[in-house]
Amino acid sequence: MTATATDSIVRAAGLTRRFGDVTAVDGVDVEIRRDRIYGLLGRNGAGKTTLMHLLTGQDFPTGGTLEVFGHAPAENAGVLQQLCFIKESQRYPDDFKVKHVLRSAPWFFENWDEDFAARLVDDFELPMNRRIKKVSRGQLSAVGVIVGLASRAPLTFFDEPYLGLDAVARQIFYDRLLADYAEHPRTVVLSSHLIDEVANLLEHVLVIDRGRMILDESADDLRESATTLVGSRQKVEDFLGSREVLHREGIGGLASVTVAGLTAEERQAATAAGLELAPVSLQQLVVHLTRTSEKEFA
Amino acid sequence: MTAAAIHPAAPARRYGSSRIGSVIRLYFTNPMTIAVTPFIVLASIFVLNLAIWVIVVVSSPGNTNFAEGFSYSGASAWIFFYMAVVAIQAMNNTFRLALGYGATRRDFYLGSALVFVAMSVVFTAVITILGLLEEVTDGWGLQGRMFTPVYFGDNWGVRIAVILCLFLFFTFTGSAFGAVFVRWGRNGLLIFGGILLAIVVAIGLAIALLDAWGPFGSWLDANAPLGLALWSLVPSAVFGVAGFFILRGATPKS
Numbered sequence: 001m002t003a004t005a006t007d008s009i010v011r012a013a014g015l016t017r018r019f020g021d022v023t024a025v026d027g028v029d030v031e032i033r034r035d036r037i038y039g040l041l042g043r044n045g046a047g048k049t050t051l052m053h054l055l056t057g058q059d060f061p062t063g064g065t066l067e068v069f070g071h072a073p074a075e076n077a078g079v080l081q082q083l084c085f086i087k088e089s090q091r092y093p094d095d096f097k098v099k100h101v102l103r104s105a106p107w108f109f110e111n112w113d114e115d116f117a118a119r120l121v122d123d124f125e126l127p128m129n130r131r132i133k134k135v136s137r138g139q140l141s142a143v144g145v146i147v148g149l150a151s152r153a154p155l156t157f158f159d160e161p162y163l164g165l166d167a168v169a170r171q172i173f174y175d176r177l178l179a180d181y182a183e184h185p186r187t188v189v190l191s192s193h194l195i196d197e198v199a200n201l202l203e204h205v206l207v208i209d210r211g212r213m214i215l216d217e218s219a220d221d222l223r224e225s226a227t228t229l230v231g232s233r234q235k236v237e238d239f240l241g242s243r244e245v246l247h248r249e250g251i252g253g254l255a256s257v258t259v260a261g262l263t264a265e266e267r268q269a270a271t272a273a274g275l276e277l278a279p280v281s282l283q284q285l286v287v288h289l290t291r292t293s294e295k296e297f298a
Numbered sequence: 299m300t301a302a303a304i305h306p307a308a309p310a311r312r313y314g315s316s317r318i319g320s321v322i323r324l325y326f327t328n329p330m331t332i333a334v335t336p337f338i339v340l341a342s343i344f345v346l347n348l349a350i351w352v353i354v355v356v357s358s359p360g361n362t363n364f365a366e367g368f369s370y371s372g373a374s375a376w377i378f379f380y381m382a383v384v385a386i387q388a389m390n391n392t393f394r395l396a397l398g399y400g401a402t403r404r405d406f407y408l409g410s411a412l413v414f415v416a417m418s419v420v421f422t423a424v425i426t427i428l429g430l431l432e433e434v435t436d437g438w439g440l441q442g443r444m445f446t447p448v449y450f451g452d453n454w455g456v457r458i459a460v461i462l463c464l465f466l467f468f469t470f471t472g473s474a475f476g477a478v479f480v481r482w483g484r485n486g487l488l489i490f491g492g493i494l495l496a497i498v499v500a501i502g503l504a505i506a507l508l509d510a511w512g513p514f515g516s517w518l519d520a521n522a523p524l525g526l527a528l529w530s531l532v533p534s535a536v537f538g539v540a541g542f543f544i545l546r547g548a549t550p551k552s
Contacts (some may be wrong), residue, residue: 058397059549075546077316081402091394091550094387095331104327107320108399153400 005209007033009069009155010055016063017050024050026211035185039202041195041286042277047211048191052157056085084109084153086144088160092132099128101143109151117150137164145173149180155187156278174201195283209290226285228258239273246288258284317401321409324396344444347373351440364441365402368449374425378464382472385414389476404545418465423483425461451523462525467534474537481548
């Protein structure tokens with residue numbers, strides 16, 4: 001994948017945010033390119049939200065450099081007008097009803113699509129006349145999802161946008177996001193800890209742990225970087241030898257083991273040995289990576 | 299719309315257009331809080347006052363002069379506090395939403411300040427007109443004084459100036475307190491309140507040490523209400539400007 005100079009819309013180098021003696025974002029280098037869907041993954045408290053606050057100019061870095069659309073985002077109207085940041089903790093004026101959010105959002109997002117917003121309201125069965133303070137957690141999340149999708153901002157951030165949404169509603173979100181993204185390509189950064197659920201949406205994966213970016217890879221490369229071998233325990237062990245095991249599961253005489261990337265010959269050898277090769281789950285990879293980084297820093 | 303429309307090739311498009319107008323509209327998205335509720339409460343208090351005047355007049359047969367007693371009315375004071383609360387809440391919740399919508403802190407504050415000034419002017423006009431009616435109808439036929447209390451002065455020019463200065467003082471004090479809360483939280487608010495209190499006490503102490511309570515009292519007498527109202531523009535301006543710089547460094551956490 002080759003990137004031209006204009007392809008990159010976010011560049012951070014050594015980006016740092018300290019709160020007292022806590023370093024929430026710790027020397028992050030990252031580049032985000034246009035028209036891709038990024039997953040920002042990591043455990044609770046890993047720094048996902050703080051990083052998004054920095055990238056959207058809601059918070060100020062304490063170190064490093066940051067450019068979004070070529071400029072520092074904080075207090076830069078030209079940059080901020082191209083962003084949409086949907087966060088789980090968004091607050092609204094006390095007297096706002098759902099309809100007031102959808103009425104006011106278009107004044108701030110110039111690509112706003114009124115019809116699309118109306119369709120999404122139907123999809124999520126939102127009560128337009130209910131006060132924001134009275135709606136359920138899931139409905140509140142749906143309000144954010146609708147604003148995030150209908151704003152069609154060139155760079156859209158969704159920070160854990162699905163809290164309280166049931167499985168059906170989450171699927172609606174994923175489906176609408178993909179369909180609209182296909183028609184109106186833009187850059188989406190989705191933070192999540194429901195990793196397997198969003199895995200198929202993602203084109204690029206960023207994993208943050210303890211404020212550090214520990215993985216920055218295309219989803220395809222990442223999936224190829226590991227393989228799950230399934231077969232009888234004995235055959236699996238024979239094949240493994242001294243390979244590094246990322247994840248291991250077993251039931252009775254069967255074993256399922258995830259190992260780091262295999263060459264084409266190794267894959268043939270594994271098949272010849274009677275093992276089944278299965279694609280690895282993104283979740284397992286991330287869990288493994290964050291555990292490893294935990295050990296290194298312990 | 300195509301991808302090209304979303305990602306214009308040239309970064310030279312209307313870069314950095316202001317969102318001040320959008321922020322102003324944001325305040326009127328739900329007009330209840332700003333444009334309806336205050337008048338409902340004002341009307342309710344007025345009806346309550348009418349009832350009280352009737353009670354007083356009916357229970358004091360033989361007494362014909364109520365205007366002076368009624369002129370020490372604090373009934374209209376609540377509306378100034380209401381405005382302060384509106385400003386505090388704006389800095390808290392409306393600020394967080396405006397930032398979520400991608401407005402800059404600068405545009406948010408300037409838009410908010412314009413809304414507060416406009417509201418102050420409108421409410422001043424309303425109270426002035428109601429005060430005129432009060433005078434023309436001889437206190438609604440009861441010698442009642444809700445919109446022309448003694449504190450506002452006794453001629454129309456002075457009243458308008460005093461009421462407007464009061465509104466500006468309360469809204470910008472409210473926005474300064476709101477900005478402090480958003481920037482530094484509850485503790486910041488306590489410290490800010492403590493500092494203001496310390497300043498007031500220090501002034502009191504200085505007057506006492508200089509044995510100047512007498513002259514200070516006559517200065518107040520000589521300047522009330524117009525001079526005092528105009529002097530209030532100094533703290534109002536200080537709070538207004540301070541609010542701007544405090545909010546510019548605020549981050550909408552939580």
